[in-house]
Amino acid sequence: MLSTSKSGHDLDPLDELLKPPADETEEDRLIRLAQEAEARRISLQIDESIKAERQQQKKKSVVRLLLLGQSESGKSTTLRHFQRLYTPSAFREERILWRSVIQLNIVRSVRTILDALTNVRLPLVDSGGEDSDDGSPHIPQELDLLKMRLTPLRHIEALLIAKLIPPSEDEATSLIGNSSVSLFQSHRSRSTERSSRNPEVFVRPGATWKGALAKSSHRDGRPMSLDDARMTTRDEAQEVLHSCSDDIISLWNDKFVREVLRRRKIRLEELPGFFLNDLDRVTALDFIPSDDDVLRARLKTVGVSEYRCEMEAAAGREQGTEWRIVDVGGSRSQPVLATWVPFFDDVDSIIFLAPISGFDQVLAEDRSVNRLEDSVLLWKAVCSNRLLANVDLVLFLNKCDILDAKLTSGIRLSRYVRSYGDRPNDLETASKYFRSKFSAIHREYSPLPRKFYGFCTSVTDTTTTAGILASVRDMVVRRHLKQSKLL
Numbered sequence: 001m002l003s004t005s006k007s008g009h010d011l012d013p014l015d016e017l018l019k020p021p022a023d024e025t026e027e028d029r030l031i032r033l034a035q036e037a038e039a040r041r042i043s044l045q046i047d048e049s050i051k052a053e054r055q056q057q058k059k060k061s062v063v064r065l066l067l068l069g070q071s072e073s074g075k076s077t078t079l080r081h082f083q084r085l086y087t088p089s090a091f092r093e094e095r096i097l098w099r100s101v102i103q104l105n106i107v108r109s110v111r112t113i114l115d116a117l118t119n120v121r122l123p124l125v126d127s128g129g130e131d132s133d134d135g136s137p138h139i140p141q142e143l144d145l146l147k148m149r150l151t152p153l154r155h156i157e158a159l160l161i162a163k164l165i166p167p168s169e170d171e172a173t174s175l176i177g178n179s180s181v182s183l184f185q186s187h188r189s190r191s192t193e194r195s196s197r198n199p200e201v202f203v204r205p206g207a208t209w210k211g212a213l214a215k216s217s218h219r220d221g222r223p224m225s226l227d228d229a230r231m232t233t234r235d236e237a238q239e240v241l242h243s244c245s246d247d248i249i250s251l252w253n254d255k256f257v258r259e260v261l262r263r264r265k266i267r268l269e270e271l272p273g274f275f276l277n278d279l280d281r282v283t284a285l286d287f288i289p290s291d292d293d294v295l296r297a298r299l300k301t302v303g304v305s306e307y308r309c310e311m312e313a314a315a316g317r318e319q320g321t322e323w324r325i326v327d328v329g330g331s332r333s334q335p336v337l338a339t340w341v342p343f344f345d346d347v348d349s350i351i352f353l354a355p356i357s358g359f360d361q362v363l364a365e366d367r368s369v370n371r372l373e374d375s376v377l378l379w380k381a382v383c384s385n386r387l388l389a390n391v392d393l394v395l396f397l398n399k400c401d402i403l404d405a406k407l408t409s410g411i412r413l414s415r416y417v418r419s420y421g422d423r424p425n426d427l428e429t430a431s432k433y434f435r436s437k438f439s440a441i442h443r444e445y446s447p448l449p450r451k452f453y454g455f456c457t458s459v460t461d462t463t464t465t466a467g468i469l470a471s472v473r474d475m476v477v478r479r480h481l482k483q484s485k486l487l
C-alpha cells in the first residue's frame, strides 16, 4: 500500500520554498507565473549562448591550411608529407596502393621514349643509327625488336587506367603531355611535340581511386598488411613489368635512345614520376613502395582534396587541434584562380608553391606560357587578393634539387631570365635571387603589411622537408591561436 504522507527527511526543501504561498491571490498567481515564464526564457537564452560559444570554440580549434600553386608545383606531394609526418600509420597502410601509380608512371616513361623514337626524325650525328635517304636516322634493328617485346605494356597501361579511374570519371581524359620542352625550341619541333603528346592520367583525389584499389587489396573485409601483400597479391601489371624489366633497362640505357632524347630536349629524369633508374627494385615481384617512392610518384589532382587530421605526433599546445589541409588541383593561372576563391573563406594560412626549376619550361596545358612566368602571375594574384589580406602566405620556392641539376649541367639561368644578369649560375645565388623577387612582389602587392615567410624546398626530400613543415606548423598554430584570441 502506498503511503500518502511524507516522512520528515523526504520533504524537498526547495519544494517547500518554491511552493506558492497558501494565501496567494489570483493577481499574485498571475504575476508569479509571468515571472517564472521570464526566468525560463532567460535560462533558455543562456543555454543557447553557451551552445553557440561551444560551437565557436570548436570552430576555433580547426586550423585551415590551403595549398596553392600551378600544376606539378608539388602541392599533393606536400600534402603527402603532412600525412607521412602526422598520420604515419595511415600513410604506411596506403603505400601499397601507390604501387599501381608507380607502375603507370613507368609505363608512361617507356611510352615517352617509344613515341620519341617513332615520331622524331632528327638528323643524328655519331649516334650509331643509320641515316636514311632524307638524312634522318633509321632506328637500329635491335631497338625495333625491343619495341616489339615491349608491346604488352600497352595492355598494362589500359589495365592500370581502368584500375585507377572509375568509369564515371569522364573528366579523366585530359591530354597533358610531357612538359620539359625548352622555350627556345623551334616552332617545328614544338608542334611535333604536341602531336606526340603522352596523355597524363589524372583522377579525382582521395577516396575514389584509393577506395577502389583498397577493395582489391583487402582480405575478408580487413586491410591487408604489407606482409600479407608481399606474400599473396597477384598483380598482373607487376608481373608484366617484372618480365619486361631487362628490356626496359636496355631501352633506357641505349645510346641511340639517349641521343634522340637529348636532341628532343626530353629530360626524362626531371619529369614527374621518373622511376627508370630504379627498375630492378620497383619491378621486383615483392616491391612495396617506400616513403620516398610515394613522394616521387605522380598522379595529377583534379578537383579538391581535403585532408583532415589531428596532429597527435605534435604534442604540446596544439594537441587535439584539427587540421584541414586543402589541395586544389592546379592548372594555368587565370581559370585556376576562380576555382580557388571559394576556399579563401576561413583559411588560416596558405602554402604557395612556385617550382623555380621551371624557368626553361612551358605549361603542359598551354605551351605558349613559361612556367616561371605563370607562377609569378599567380603569386601576384594571391598576394593582392583582398580576401586574403589577413592570411599568412608561406612561399615554397620548390624543386630546388632540379634547379640545382639544371644549373650544374650548364643551363644558364640568365638566358631565360634576363634580369638575372651575370650573377653566378649556381643554386645558392639563384635561389636567393628568386627569394628576393618573390618577397618584393609580396611587399608591393599585399593590401596590408604582413610578414614574408619564404623557403627554398625540394619537397620530395624527406629530411629537409620534415624540418620546414615543422616550422610552418608552429608558425601556423601560433598565428591561429593569436587569431582565436582576437575573435
Ligand SMILES: Nc1nc2c(ncn2[C@@H]2O[C@H](COP(=O)(O)OP(=O)(O)OP(=O)(O)O)[C@@H](O)[C@H]2O)c(=O)[nH]1
Residues within 6 Å of the ligand: 069, 070, 071, 072, 073, 074, 075, 076, 077, 078, 271, 272, 273, 274, 295, 296, 297, 298, 299, 300, 301, 302, 328, 329, 330, 331, 398, 399, 400, 401, 402, 457, 458, 459, 460, 461
Ligand atoms: N625532384 C623533385 N620532384 C618534385 C618536387 N616536388 C614535387 N615533385 C614531383 O613533381 C610531381 C608533381 O608533384 P605534385 O605534388 O603531384 O604536383 P601538384 O601541384 O599536386 O600538381 P597538380 O595535381 O597537377 O595540381 C610529382 O611526381 C612529385 O614527386 C621537388 O621538389 N623535387
Ligand SMILES: [Mg+2]
Residues within 6 Å of the ligand: 075, 076, 077, 299, 300, 301, 327, 329, 330
Ligand atoms: Mg596534385
